[in-house]
Amino acid sequence: MKVNITETVLRDANQSLIATRATYSDFSEILETMDRAGYYSVECWGGATFDSCLRYLNEDPWERLRKIRDKLKNTKLQMLLRGQNILGYRHYSDEVVRKFVAHAAGGGMDIFRIFDALNDLRNIEVALDEVKKRKAHAQGTICYTVSPIHNLETYAKLGKQLEEMGVDSICVKDMAGIMSPKEAYDVVKALTESVKLPVFVHTHSTTGLGPMTYLKAVEAGCAGIDCAISSFSGGTSQPSTETLDYTLKQYGYDTGLKTEVLKEINDYFKPIKQKYIESGLMDPYVMGTETDALIYQVPGGMLSNLVSQLKAQNAIDKLDDVLKEVPAVRKDLGYPPLVTPMSQMVGVQAATNVLLGERYKTVSKEVKAYLRGEYGTAPGEINSDLMKKVLGDEKPIEGRFAESLEPEFEKTKKELGNLAKSDEDVLSYIAFPQIAEKFLKNREESKAVTVTYSIVKKEG
Numbered sequence: 001m002k003v004n005i006t007e008t009v010l011r012d013a014n015q016s017l018i019a020t021r022a023t024y025s026d027f028s029e030i031l032e033t034m035d036r037a038g039y040y041s042v043e044c045w046g047g048a049t050f051d052s053c054l055r056y057l058n059e060d061p062w063e064r065l066r067k068i069r070d071k072l073k074n075t076k077l078q079m080l081l082r083g084q085n086i087l088g089y090r091h092y093s094d095e096v097v098r099k100f101v102a103h104a105a106g107g108g109m110d111i112f113r114i115f116d117a118l119n120d121l122r123n124i125e126v127a128l129d130e131v132k133k134r135k136a137h138a139q140g141t142i143c144y145t146v147s148p149i150h151n152l153e154t155y156a157k158l159g160k161q162l163e164e165m166g167v168d169s170i171c172v173k174d175m176a177g178i179m180s181p182k183e184a185y186d187v188v189k190a191l192t193e194s195v196k197l198p199v200f201v202h203t204h205s206t207t208g209l210g211p212m213t214y215l216k217a218v219e220a221g222c223a224g225i226d227c228a229i230s231s232f233s234g235g236t237s238q239p240s241t242e243t244l245d246y247t248l249k250q251y252g253y254d255t256g257l258k259t260e261v262l263k264e265i266n267d268y269f270k271p272i273k274q275k276y277i278e279s280g281l282m283d284p285y286v287m288g289t290e291t292d293a294l295i296y297q298v299p300g301g302m303l304s305n306l307v308s309q310l311k312a313q314n315a316i317d318k319l320d321d322v323l324k325e326v327p328a329v330r331k332d333l334g335y336p337p338l339v340t341p342m343s344q345m346v347g348v349q350a351a352t353n354v355l356l357g358e359r360y361k362t363v364s365k366e367v368k369a370y371l372r373g374e375y376g377t378a379p380g381e382i383n384s385d386l387m388k389k390v391l392g393d394e395k396p397i398e399g400r401f402a403e404s405l406e407p408e409f410e411k412t413k414k415e416l417g418n419l420a421k422s423d424e425d426v427l428s429y430i431a432f433p434q435i436a437e438k439f440l441k442n443r444e445e446s447k448a449v450t451v452t453y454s455i456v457k458k459e460g
Contacts, residue, residue, distance in 0.1 A: 003253045004040030004200070004224030005241060006078060009269060010068070011043040013228035013237040016204065018281045019304050020052035022272070024064050030268040031071035037265060038256040039075050040224055041111055044068050045104070046079030047340070050087040054432055054439045062107060062424040069108030076110040076137075082340060083116040083124035084402050088431040089341040089366065091123070091374060093405040098130045100427050105134035113171055115141035117342040120376030121161055122400045128165060139200065140167030143337035144174040144187070145297065149380045150335070155187050156194040169198040169223070174213070175299035175339045177206035177236075181216035188220035198223035203238070204299065208289040210239040211247070218253065229262065231269040235287035236303055242266065283307055296326045302343040309351065318354050325350035328359075332386050333370065334378030345370060363390055373397035419444070 008014075014022040034042060045065050053061040069077060084091045086100050101112065112131045116123040119142060131138040140162035142155055155172070162170055172179075172187055179187070184201060191199045201217040203210050203226075214225045226238050233240035245257045276282040286304045298306070306323075310316045326338075329350045336342040345366045353359045369375065371387055373396035387396075397404075413426045419440050420426045429436040 001253055003218055003222070003248050003255055005245065005255050005257060006041045006043055006200075006224060006226045007034065007037070007039045007241060008043045008226050008228045008238050009232045009265075011045065011047055011049055011080065012226065013232040015048050015052075016236040016238075016299075016304060017232060017286055018276045019308060020048040021056060021276070021281050023057050024059055024067060026272050027269075028067070028071070030265055031068060033261060033264050033268070035072045035075050036258065037075075037261040038258050040256070041076040041078040042068075042072060043078040043080070043113075043226065044072075045077065045109065046081055046087060046113075048087075050428075051432055051435070054428060055435045058439065058442065060424075060439075060443075061428070062103070062422075065104070065107040065109065077108055078111040078113060079104065079109050081112050081114045081127055083114055083127050085117070085123075085341060086127075086431060089344065090369070091402050091405065092430065093408050094126045094402055095407045096409055096427070096430055097126045097402075099409055099423065100431075101127055101130040102134060103424055103427060105131070105136045109136060111137040111139055113139045113141055113173075114167075115143055115171075115173060115339065116376060117143065117339050118336055118376045118379060119143055119158055121158070121165065123376050123402070125165065126402070128167065132166060137168045138166070139169045139171050140165065141171045141173050143339045144172050144179055145176075145335070145337035146178060147330075147335035147380065152186055152190045156190040159191040159195045159197075159199075163195040163197055167197065169200060170195065171200040171202055173339065174201070174203040175337070175343070176293055176297045177204035177210055177299075178294055178297055179203055179213050180209055181212040184213040184217040184222075185220040188217050188222045192221040200224040200226075202226045204236055205234045205239050205289070206236050206293045206299075206303070207291050211243060214239060214244055215247065215251075218248065218251075229266050229269055231266050231273045235289075236299075292323065296323045297330070297338050298323060298326060298347070299338055299343050302338065302340075302347050305344070306347050306351065309348075313355070315355060318351075321354045322347075322351045325354050329353065332383035333367070334380035334382045336370075336379060341366065341375075342370075360386060360389060371396065374401045376401070416440075 014020055050061040053059040053064060086092055114124045114127050128138050142158045159170055188199055199222055201222050203213050227241035227244050228238040230240040230242050242262050245255050248255055285307055310319055326346060329346050348364055349367050352362055368390050371390050412430055416429060425440060
């Protein structure tokens, strides 16, 4: 039996361990080697990479995608797409979602893993439809979580709905690494008995369960798993590619991976890892095994962000209190799965509650929007006192929020004028207005400096 392995070092491993700070130059020289490894796909875009390129790395994320595509000629490229949220933290109009997907596919994206943080599948309809129109692979995603209202029946039902929507495959996304080996076996079994589509499993090593979870998922009929090259594996990242490759081959599974090429890739990333350890970006905290996550369910990227945020406020001593507050906030909000953007919203609110010494003294605008129904339908019942405090007599939205949004692409394009050199620039601005505007202005200034320098050099 073939087990497909997706390599995450360029996206989720990078995001989980070093807050998505890997530059294109960090990994450009190894891409052609990665192309020879035999990966089913390489996850290289989406998630927080888009934001991070613009905010921290002074890189055009669209250009990064094209550069990766140019060097990974034979391997499928994969991205994580937040449905109606695209790669941002709010819902965007349907036309923006369609344009974003169209440009991503045009840039070389093969597999779109599409999810909604609340498992409200209305919020992935438009993205899914556009992926199919672009002849790309649409992977519908179920965000895995544990709560009094989530069970095997819930997941089997979601799988059936995704199949009916026309997805090409299904991924069970365990963003916090809380899925036990038994749960993985049971969930994959429930899905493979409910649908006729390949079922993939994504987890993290946060709690130490990851490798065992993957093995049992494969035994239950899982078609593929996500792994990270060993130097960027473990902790809040994924289980090691080489370890799973070695184990699965011993059990008689075919991974299609070349052991000697994996060693080349790992040897390349070892000094990259050391660089980020020395810079302080790879915090030792996120490299350990944290079984408390089985209680508070914090995903890797969220944990590394919480650590850096609390450090910035000289409040790292409050981390345990914040982590204890996370499940309480999550319960108040109706047990949303802790995945972007819900993980950030719950995490920031929990930190605010702890740092201010009073619960919900201040409520973020994102949580207010969530309570209004702008992110979709909450999985469970929301705390009525909190609803009353925030909304008063206002009634929450019942329909799909995106249907109430006006088209914004052409209007934004006109407003940006010459600052936007392409439709991609407009999409970057719509996703992250302030950050993209700063990036676009800096790009113009650097071009002007380069032109001036060229003229002076020529005349000299």
